Amino acid sequence: MNIKKNIALSDTGFVFNPSSGDSFSTNPIGMEIIKMLKEGKSNEDIKSHVLKTYMTDEVSFEKDLYDFMNMLTKMNLMDVDQKDETKKN
Amino acid sequence: MKRKKINIAVTGLNAIDSPGPGIPVIRALRESKEYDVRIIGLSYETLEPGIYMHDLVDKTYQIPFPSSGTKSLLTRLGYIHSVEKIDIIIPNFDAELFNFIKLEKTLRDDFGIKMFLPTEDQFESRQKANLEEFGKKHKVKVPHSRMIFSVNEIPSLRNEFSYPLVVKGKFYDASVAYTPEQVATHFNKISAKWGLPIIIQQFVYGSEVNVTAIGDGKGNTIGAVPMRKQYITDKGKAWAGISLDDKKLIDTTKKIIKSTKWRGGMELEMIKTVDGEYYLLEINPRFPAWVYLAVGCGQNHPEALIKLALNGKAVKPYKKYDVGKMFIRYSYDLIVGLNEFEKISTLGEL
Incomplete structure (x- = not known):
């Protein structure tokens, strides 16, 4: 699953879905992940970046990332119809 | 100038x-x-x-x-x-x-x-009582509806509708009813204010999205801006709203204007279901009270209406509008x- 192409993300972590009019706020790490998703980075890319940059372990981060992606899907921010390109990487 | x-x-x-x-x-x-x-x-x-x-x-x-x-x-x-x-x-x-x-x-x-008004035919065809037929004619999904003239007709609604359903006045007012008793209450309240018939419409789950638009009477859409209500009053009116980027909604609007050759301003009230389907709830044959949002988004629909009324000539359609512009009403x-x-x-x- 990819993040929807038209999702807007501001420098303060404000996320706007122009198709539904919904908006959300995210913290800096959430913002960083959404930014990477928008750049088309895979889950593996995101994981390796976060593990390199922050003090966290792989198992905890994988769980958190899974939860976060689920939350994005529930908030209708992920393109469920689109071919899952991140899995290819 | x-x-x-x-x-x-x-x-x-x-x-x-x-x-x-x-x-x-x-x-x-x-x-x-x-x-x-x-x-x-x-x-x-x-x-x-x-x-x-x-x-x-x-x-x-x-x-x-x-x-x-x-x-x-x-x-x-x-x-x-x-x-x-x-x-x-x-x-x-x-x-x-x-x-x-x-x-x-x-x-x-x-x-x-x-x-620069809709024709009498256009005005009549989009009346709430005729909307289902309108949907069939112009290939737009419309929730099933029926006119009733008396509270005696309420028990038979079970054969045609599943609860909840929407009880609507001829011109204004709409309330959701979850039981036949609630239908009767809304029937009496709305008919006392707006007269008969009362329109019963199947309730459709989803988020309400509206479009303010203007047609030139020849099938062309001169402008269209979609909006989602963000804050709704107890009368169901938008107190705040935001402009949307919704191609399907714009395409549906253009389809309706083309098919009806709509003349003048209009508001489409639609429901977007979780499956992304659109159901037409109402067509209002005039600009909505939130039309100033369109101006904020770069489309001055009332000005376009003046041009159409004065010139009768081709008016250049608006091609774009700002997405994510909000309006917030206030009392004063x-x-x-x-x-x-x-x-x-x-x-x-x-």
């Missing part, structure tokens, strides 16, 4: 909790780049706030209620025209539109007053001298 001076009469000055579109239409016209407008307000009641908004409305005249018929309206408009030299009238209420449509030719031929207390209230109450003009 020198702006053309023009006198425009506008109804719907009731900027209240269930607002008429008059004030937002006037604000849009005041921001016109092509026209220098003098605004003549046409009011029905003495407490319509627009009457006292002198920065927006230059002069106001009371006009007879729609139930008085076309003859008394024509007489009154004739008098107002003799004083004000009206160029264009923009009616903004569903309930008054029928009379204005009937008078369109007379006003144009006898007084030179122009309007006007302080009014009793002499002003006295004038409009006794003389019928202010």
Whole structure:
């Protein structure tokens, strides 16, 4: 699953879905992940970046990332119809 | 650019909790780049706030209620025209539109007053009672609906509908009912205010999205801006909303305008289901009270209406609008001298 192409993300972590009019706020790490998703980075890319940059372990981060992606899907921010390109990487 | 001076009469000055579109239409016209407008307000009641908004409305005249018929309206408009030299009238209420449509030719031929309204056929075909047929004809999904004329018909609704369902008035008002008893309560309340029939419509789950649009009467969409209500009053009116990027909704609007050859302003009220399907709930045959959001998004629909009414020529359609622009209404207390209230109450003009 990819993040929807038209999702807007501001420098303060404000996320706007122009198709539904919904908006959300995210913290800096959430913002960083959404930014990477928008750049088309895979889950593996995101994981390796976060593990390199922050003090966290792989198992905890994988769980958190899974939860976060689920939350994005529930908030209708992920393109469920689109071919899952991140899995290819 | 020198702006053309023009006198425009506008109804719907009731900027209240269930607002008429008059004030937002006037604000849009005041921001016109092509026209220098003098605004003549046409009011029905003495407490319509627009009457006292002198920065927006230059002069106001009371006009007879729609139930008085076309003859008394024509007489009154004739008098107002003799004083004000009206160029264009923009009616903004569903309930008054029928009379204005009937008078369109007379006003144009006898007084030179122009309007740009839906035709009588267009007006009738989108009536709530005819909407299901409208949907079939123009290939748009519409929730199943039925007219009822008596509370005795309520028990039989179970055979056709599943609860909840929506109980609607002929012109205004809608309430969701979860039981036959609630249908009866809403039936009595709404019919006492707006008369019969009452329209029963299947409730569709989803988020409500609306479009303000304008058609040139030849099938072309001159402008369209979709919006989602973000804050809704207890009367179901938008107190805040945001413009959307929704191609499917714009395409549906263009399809309806093309298919109906819609003439004038309109509002589409639609429900978007979780599956991304759109159901048409209502077509309002005039601009909505949130039409000023379109101006904020870069499309001045009331100005486009003036161009269409004056020129009758091709008007260039708007190609884009700003997404993510919001409107937020607010209440504001006007302080009014009793002499002003006295004038409009006794003389019928202010």
